[in-house]
Amino acid sequence: MLAILKNHKLVSVKEAAASVSFKMKALDLCDEHQRSFEFFCEDEKKLCCSSCAIVNHRKCHSVVEIKKIAGKVTSPSSTLGEKLKEAKEAAEGVARHIRSSKDQLAEDVKEIHVKIRQMRDEIMRMFDDLEDSVNKRAETLQRETLENLTKKQAQNEKHLADVTSCLETIESIFKNGSPVQKYIAEHKMERKVNVLCRNIKEECQNLENVNISFHFDETLKLPPLPNSEYVPGQLLLKSNRREDVNSVNMTMKLTPVSAIDYKETEDDIDEPFYTGIDFLPGGRLVAVDIKNSKCLVYNEKLEKVGSYQLSYAPFSVVVVSEEEVAITSGPGYNIEFLHVSKCNEISSSRTCEVKTTYDSICLKDDRQFVVGTYDDPRPVRIVSLTGEEYDFSVNFSNKTYPIDTSDCIYIKNCDKIVITDRNEHTVYIYDIKTDTRVVVKNDQIQEPRGAAVGPSDTILVCCLTTNTIVQISQTGQILSSYKLDMTHPFRVCVSRDKSFLVVANDSPGNSKMQKFKISC
Template identity: 20%
Template sequence: MAAGGSYFYKGSDLIHDYGCSKCEENDLNTEAQHFCPDCEHYLCDKCDGIHGEYFKKHVVYGRGEIQKWAGFSIDKCDQHGKELEDHCDDHQELCCSVCVALNHRLCSSISHLPDLAKGFLQTTEFKQLPAAVDKIKSRLYKLTNSRMNYQASLRDSYENIIVIIKALRDEINQILDTLEERTVEQLDSIMKDLEKSIKDDLEICSYMDDQLSIMIEKLQHMAYKKETSSFIGFMKCQSKLSEARYFVEEIRGKEGVKYKSDESVLQLLRKMSRLGNVERVPSIYVGTAQSSSHFNVRIEKDKKQCYIAGICELPSGEMVLTDYTNDRVKLLNRQFEVIAHCDLLATPEHLCHTTDNNVAVAVSDKNEVHFLAVTKGKLQAMRKFTIHHYCCSIAHHNGQLYVGSIDGLYMYNMVGRLIKKIYQDFSGGKAVYSCAISACGERIFVTNSDYSELGTLDKTGQVISTIKDPELEYPIALCVSQSGHVFVCGLGFRTVMQVDKEGRHKLATVAREADGLYNPRSVWFSEQTSTLIVGNLLQDNITVVKLN
């Protein structure tokens, strides 16, 4: 780079990241060392000195604060500070002369901005820009308020958790105090017994000592006088000596007191890294219907009214539907137009995405599972296997298929071998009319349509929770998104309800008949577009509900 005091004519081949604005007016090519945001001028050292004499109150940023240079002028390059003159059509970028020289020499199409701007002020796009800016500013304002409320909520959560931790500590302290009190009580009781025993022993010792002293003194005075009396005294003294010896030996074997800590308490505490676990809880997306549209999925070959029994989305964003009454599977593009179909000559019910662009379809009338692949916008039947029970729903996780039936849920591998019956229900009706699995595989959601119940199982098939709700009459389909959003549709009241990811309680009824639902028979939530796609019973249309 040229030094701040070196000057070259404007035609010089030297390229600066920022050129002095005042020098450029005199056809000089000088590198800027300063920036004045008030004047929006880039200045070399010499021009900065002159500028400082005239504008003493202007704050000027040097090279050490270069991050503050860009973004002050709408018609200057944010990167190089020069006038924006061109547009790279290949990269869709505004460019100054330095941008073109450094980054866009090999681009095929560079347009001059004055040429592109001709008549632009009269375009609808330009006239609608203020409204678009106002709209996004309004959303930013709402988001700001939402985040501020969330920040306050986080603080409240923090304080609440601290209270819970303190309460747990207090409870632990109370438990330890009680344990200490009971242990001391036990010690006091033993000490009381032992001290009483010692007191009794001391009294006996004193009594025996006195008795022996008296006996020996009397015996000595009686000696050589009366043989019979002396003999009697001797015998009594011997008896007392024997009693005293026995007592002395017994005292030597008396028990003491000892304490042994319960090491399991310390071991447990040492193993613990904390009193509990604090986790980040993902925010729960609770949808509300914003708008709805209907898209026709009937094709010329359909002889009957459509009955969309299953929906799933491919990684490409395309949708795959099962048409129960017309015995075929249909492929929809992102615009919800039918672009391909595959005739099964059997009755398809539910379906699920497996891997890549492949799907598995539960065929109820033949008790079969069919595999289809989407290749270059076409649906192609690949293979199938037969099972020995009715199948009305299907889900896939980690290379295993979960097939719902009248009496429960079965687990198969991908080639059709039964692994186990994971869940049994003898309540009657179709126990697992629909099923879906969380992305982590820890929770399995099932609907018992006849009993209007949504159940949640763990991966071993044990029931964790159940939900019954007045608006969930005849729950005939459900879906779980990759992020854990759970939606279930009730045919009876024509609703789609959202429940929490644990399947323990209802979050909201997100769509109703007023939102364009007919007879909801299948449902899918697309996280790519935040839309619910609802297939209907005996309707040629699907309903697409945009959620806030």
């Protein structure tokens, strides 16, 4: 044996492996008694020290020694390992997201600088063009004005010379001439002097101060920035919960259920045009026909089961309660309430006079409506069930919508207003709480008209040009687009439980209404 191994004990590899111990770092000690775990209670699935086994588990039926079962039962280490691996991957994903967010924030700040510089350059180019255009026009005005002044100056100089000449002649005659000569000269020159005096008087009366100046419109008169809090823009910090890009919970799918083609009947004066539809309790549908001034009720199969003749042209309808609906009319300044019984009998309940012309209408709560206006600078207003009118504390775009160019809906759960702009091919989403808005423009949104609140409070919009129903998230993301078997979809409504959708169109000669089952 080598001297270096004199004091070493040699063992087999197998024995050495068996004798290796792992530092448990107190994992093998009971928290209560600080003793090593020796037992496992199979009844309560708990590790026990000797004290736990005697004190806490003496009534249990199966308390076994750990060393007897440790090598026999299936180890949970693989399952725990998988869970920890998943947790680690998730944590690493969070770390990546945070790093990405930091990078994105840096890029966003850079983008702000770039955007402001671009706006500054665009404004400078605009003012360069403005300066060039105004200078050219000012020079033209100056040239034309100078020509007129030069003509007047020449004319005045001629008059001045004539007056001087006449004055010299008269003074000479009256100084040196005979009485006969004076008499002849006075009568001879009287007319010429009168004409000269009249012309010079007219010139004096027509004298003008000529100035050229330039004034900016009120919209371009900025206050002095160093002395004001005014900033021509908004710096926004938005924090939204990240949506899983693989999630399809919000994406809507439509399955056709039934459809009808509505034609002119004997008591109609024109082909029906449904400008308002909404779901009644139990799956029935209420609709208003602007062409024939009617309110109608349809059952779940879209079979007409009730009709009521109105004295005005109805615009829109909303279900207020189980047996009451409210109708806007034009150009009348009122909102009429109708009673619709469970037997589909319709009768007038009451009428509220208002001071604004309203088109679309929807419920805000059990006491108020949200109404869309037309031909009014306030695009959306609040009307109580008793007729009082109020304005939102929201900075809406200063635009007046003609009739049939816009629709508005209210999303109760998040206190948001949606306005469609048919002519601008745009959908606006206003947040009432923060007084901010999201502007949605997309190739899929063409002539947006009627709108409704869909599943998960998404926004459903009828697009007349593309003949589609487009689904939009509250952040302005296009979630889905459904091609309809009809032309020019005009109005859309969704049942209270978000399980059915009905859409009506604006297509003379091909009027149609379709019902769909909603699934996500």
